[in-house]
Amino acid sequence: MTPPPVPGPPLLDTGVGIDGGIALPRPPLTAEDAARSRDRFRVHNARRHGHRWTLLWLLIGPGILAMIGENDGPSMISYATAGATYGIGFFVPFILVTFAMAVVCQEMCMRVGAVTHRGYGQLVLERFGPLWGWFSAGDLILTNLVTLIAEFVAIRIGLSFFHMSAGVAALLGVVLVVFTLSGGRYWRWERIVLGMAVFNGLFLVAAIMTRPHLGTIGHALLTASPFPGGSFNTLLLLVASTIGATVTPWMIFFQQSASADKGLTPSDLRHGRYDTIAGGVLAALCGIGALIAGAALFGHGGSSIQGLSGAGFPGALKLVSGNAVATVFALGLIEAGAVAILTISASTGYAVGECIGVAHSFNNSTRKATVFYGANVGAALIAAAIILIPGAPLLSIALNANVLATVLLPVALVFLIMLANDRELMGKWVNTPTTNRIAVAIVVFISICGAAYGVDSFLQTVHII
Amino acid sequence: MTQAEQEELVMFLERDQFVGDTSRPVRRMALTPRMTIALWALRVFVVVVSAMVIYTFVSQLA
Numbered sequence: 001m002t003p004p005p006v007p008g009p010p011l012l013d014t015g016v017g018i019d020g021g022i023a024l025p026r027p028p029l030t031a032e033d034a035a036r037s038r039d040r041f042r043v044h045n046a047r048r049h050g051h052r053w054t055l056l057w058l059l060i061g062p063g064i065l066a067m068i069g070e071n072d073g074p075s076m077i078s079y080a081t082a083g084a085t086y087g088i089g090f091f092v093p094f095i096l097v098t099f100a101m102a103v104v105c106q107e108m109c110m111r112v113g114a115v116t117h118r119g120y121g122q123l124v125l126e127r128f129g130p131l132w133g134w135f136s137a138g139d140l141i142l143t144n145l146v147t148l149i150a151e152f153v154a155i156r157i158g159l160s161f162f163h164m165s166a167g168v169a170a171l172l173g174v175v176l177v178v179f180t181l182s183g184g185r186y187w188r189w190e191r192i193v194l195g196m197a198v199f200n201g202l203f204l205v206a207a208i209m210t211r212p213h214l215g216t217i218g219h220a221l222l223t224a225s226p227f228p229g230g231s232f233n234t235l236l237l238l239v240a241s242t243i244g245a246t247v248t249p250w251m252i253f254f255q256q257s258a259s260a261d262k263g264l265t266p267s268d269l270r271h272g273r274y275d276t277i278a279g280g281v282l283a284a285l286c287g288i289g290a291l292i293a294g295a296a297l298f299g300h301g302g303s304s305i306q307g308l309s310g311a312g313f314p315g316a317l318k319l320v321s322g323n324a325v326a327t328v329f330a331l332g333l334i335e336a337g338a339v340a341i342l343t344i345s346a347s348t349g350y351a352v353g354e355c356i357g358v359a360h361s362f363n364n365s366t367r368k369a370t371v372f373y374g375a376n377v378g379a380a381l382i383a384a385a386i387i388l389i390p391g392a393p394l395l396s397i398a399l400n401a402n403v404l405a406t407v408l409l410p411v412a413l414v415f416l417i418m419l420a421n422d423r424e425l426m427g428k429w430v431n432t433p434t435t436n437r438i439a440v441a442i443v444v445f446i447s448i449c450g451a452a453y454g455v456d457s458f459l460q461t462v463h464i465i
Numbered sequence: 466m467t468q469a470e471q472e473e474l475v476m477f478l479e480r481d482q483f484v485g486d487t488s489r490p491v492r493r494m495a496l497t498p499r500m501t502i503a504l505w506a507l508r509v510f511v512v513v514v515s516a517m518v519i520y521t522f523v524s525q526l527a
């Protein structure tokens with residue numbers, strides 16, 4: 001479809017670019033450019049006619065998807081486990097803090113993607129060299145694979161409540177990935193996943209249905225107490241996995257690449273920030289919903305949930321809070337796993353395509369971007385195959401997926417901060433000193449939390465402490 | 466796609482947004498020795514802690 005001509009000059013006349021005073025010919029227009037240009041045409045029109053809500057609607061996407069995508073199966077299980085083990089006391093404000101951290105990190109991703117029009121993997125590879133580029137991609141592929149397994153686990157847990165088998169979970173996940181990839185347009189893919197992400201609100205519904213005491217939530221928010229007691233190692237695991245439930249390497253790859261794929265430009269930075277903040281707020285609310293729903297099991301043996309090798313939350317909730325709450329929670333787990341499978345597979349596709357240097361956009365046909373689409377589907381297929389292994393320790397996989405993401409995150413964040421401060425790439429859109437101070441504090445905090453759990457659990461395993 | 470249609474479409478993309486432009490590699494940054502050492506230290510730290518987490522996970526399975 002060709003957009004109708006618009007009266008007046010466009011935002012940027014790119015007929016002939018001027019670079020250092022030398023007129024450069026315009027690059028040839030590819031099918032990917034044409035698809036992106038159609039989306040930009042609508043943005044231009046909305047901006048030109050002052051349609052603020054339409055403009056916001058057109059520009060939201062990567063931020064909300066990154067944040068809600070990270071409210072995935074293992075994250076929701078981590079939150080529910082924290083609630084079931086310790087109650088809501090410490091974790092309500094802690095989740096808010098971790099999402100505030102996520103907003104700071106994801107805003108940098110969006111900004112770098114919108115200014116440079118390049119994905120994270122591509123920039124690290126080109127700016128810092130192939131060694132660091134492939135290290136980053138390797139970290140991502142490892143954590144993505146483990147996390148994808150955990151997403152299928154979440155779907156399996158949800159479906160098992162409805163007496164459906166692991167095979168159905170595996171098939172559902174793979175079919176979803178193939179279905180959403182079959183349009184050849186970023187816009188279509190984004191809107192389908194956004195539509196599915198709405199159902200992350202089921203965790204909030206489940207929380208409300210457990211009739212939590214508002215005074216207790218308010219007290220927890222204001223005082224971050226009672227502070228969790230019991231095993232120090234379990235607490236470290238839940239803290240590390242809660243961090244890993246909000247800021248992860250795949251989110252960095254995904255939001256920067258998706259911002260570039262969507263065609264965001266520096267003129268869209270304000271809306272990109274709205275998108276990121278809205279995603280953070282929504283994801284925090286739904287995450288706290290899972291925590292509160294899980295807390296219904298606190299005092300009912302919630303810390304030792306059994307079933308499906310230790311991840312039988314819907315079944316346990318059914319006994320304590322009733323069938324309706326359990327059903328909503330199970331449906332929420334299916335949604336959380338499904339949305340995350342799509343976004344995490346996409347981040348894998350972006351990373352592989354960018355590092356190999358081949359087409360890596362949803363605006364390409366499957367024939368043009370075979371590697372990109374192949375990595376998307378391939379990652380999902382491998383993860384789906386693994387969950388079919390009988391007797392797999394599902395809860396352990398889910399929690400450890402988040403911990404591994406937390407441990408590997410500092411490297412990804414350091415490169416992100418370096419890119420966001422790279423004046424040659426970013427021009428006037430580099431980080432402010434305040435953003436840098438906050439970002440460095442986040443890296444230090446996450447490194448300490450990840451290392452604390454890693455070292456403590458290792459020393460216990462080898463019986464040194 | 467006709468030439469006229471192409472002309473209309475390209476108006477809405479920034480010059481450096483074209484695939485032809487984004488496919489051109491950006492210049493490599495010259496890392497100072499101090500930055501290189503810091504990055505390697507961080508890399509080693511992350512690998513060691515990851516190995517501990519993976520070892521613990523595998524031990525728990527056994």
